[in-house]
Amino acid sequence: MGAEGYNYRAPDSDSLQQKRDQEFTVLQWNIWQEGTLIPGGYDAIVNEIDRLSPDFVTLSEVRNYHGSDFTRRLCQSLKARGKTYYSFRTDDSGLLSRYPLKDSVAVFPLNKDHGSVYKLTAQLGAHEIAVYTAHLDYLDCAYYNVRGYDGFTWKETERPTSVGEVLRLNDLSWRDNAARCFLNEARHDLEAGRMVIFGGDFNEPSHLDWTEATAYLYDHHGMVVPWTVSTLLERNGFTDGYRKVYPDVLSYPGFTYPCHNPAADITKLTWAPKADERERIDFIYYQGDNLFAIDAKLFGTGSSIVRSKAVGDRSADPIILPSGTWPTDHKGVWMKFRIKNK
Template sequence: MKKILFTLLVVLMSLNVQARKDVEITVLQWNIWQEGTVVPGGYDAIVNELCRLKPDFVTLSEVRNYHNVNFTRRLVNDLKAKGLTYYSFRTDDSGLLSRYPILDSVYVSTLNKDHGSIYKLTAEVQGRKVSVYTGHLDYLDCAYYNVYGYDGCTWKECERPQSVAELLKLNDLSWRDNEVQTFINEARHDIKAGHCVVFGGDFNEPSHLDWTTQTKDLYDHHGMIVPWTVSTMLYKNGFRDAYREVYPSAITHPGFTYPSYNPAVKMEQLTWAPKADERERIDFIYYKGKGVTPISAQIFGPDMSAYRSTALKEDTKDSFVLPTGLWPTDHKGVLVKFKIR
């Protein structure tokens, strides 16, 4: 009997230790539309929302260093003035914030004109190394616009491609595949070292999980089922889309992040193609690593989209974190909570 009780006690103690080792982190991907400067008061809104949400890591897109001022450093200083400590790395097209001290940082794919960027930081969270990547991928040659009848580079009306092969040929003009391959090459070292890897960014390309048989006649897809290459590459290399892992259905939970309706600016500033239904999910958080699981995922921003130059209330089951005041951008963010064993 004593032996049984002792064994039971050991098991309970082991379970308790395991529970203490579990780590939870929150990651926010947010395209801030060049520091929110397009929207009067947008920068202050960014600061206020970060103070409210307090994500552990923030991956920022459309970052600029206006007037020779380092944006993420400025943001860290203004957050600190409000009692919230962050550490930052890089600020040019993409940016990174961490509530944990940065152990290492790397330029993975540096900015080349309009062809995007990828940066990385590594931090330690309760004994577990976490490598967080931010990316704002090539935003020229966005081939999904061609399906809408707009040129993906100049945003002028064009003839729609008649086949998926033709569409992918247009998509291949971008640098996004090359950038993601560079990320995969870098991240394999993190995975080998036992790190949790998170990659957040505005990828400027939809997901193959969203252009499927079920959605081919929705959202101006014009019957196309498209194996978009960035998401396909990531999946083939074991990276998973956190939002789609929590919400597998692109019908009930489309998770559109662009273009966001924004009452603070004129509608023509929110959409490049006013005749098209542009609604897409182009802001993502991917992850890979031993014992890493997304336990919640939400869209951060207004629950309305810019649809053919009108404001459309989304009739979906997506969960939203609504802004408390002014919305500073034309994108919605993605907020994911992970559990790490």
């Protein structure tokens, strides 16, 4: 070409590969009883989803108050903004997809306050993806017991003296039951060649965060706890997306709860007023051939609640700040994935 006087450029192989690859984003967000505890909370939820335009949204604390179908209402509000999303009716947790649904199922239906897991299946080009959402049992949160608070009523109590005692208290919850139901259903998806995303508020920390390095931080009181939901998922081949992108737990603690909300009475934002209860309890896990986590950010305000006070987060965690009113007491987790085509 050059010898004949023609201009030309040879694209590098990486850019060609990226054009063939497919990317999508996921937002996990606990919306604190549909944003009803904050004036203008519902509109704020709509505004932020409209702004971020994630391909999939996994929602926690969906209540369907007064018999309404919250996710359907959310889809209608987003459609008025020019954004098309699909959903199906769920309770306690919910799902939105920018892709039409091929299937939807209740994997672990809500039983009182013992949590829920739901699933949708969608087609992304040549790839099928199963997206799960969860809001796991919050009646027995053993990480409060470590701080000297009862994990059911959040009243002050004696702290457990051993990790074994912590795990016995943790076993009172139904979180492991829900996780096993998820794993059984996800096994069939993986066998069928689908990729799997699992987002939710687990109401339980990760064993990747309660390590020797953090044993005397955040009122862990020297405890190194193999929290069971995260351990179950890891043993079954699922990857914690945020920890994959940011494995350094000291520089990137990734705390999602309790998030300081300037629009709310601070006394309503913590159930352990004398404790430092900062935790990462909102997660996005994934598994699938040629599926890779390539970016992750927290989504929310830049401060947390520590001993009933707002404390600015001094960490390297990247964060997407809200555009206006913040509707919840959690930070969300936003992630970008890439499907590498063969």
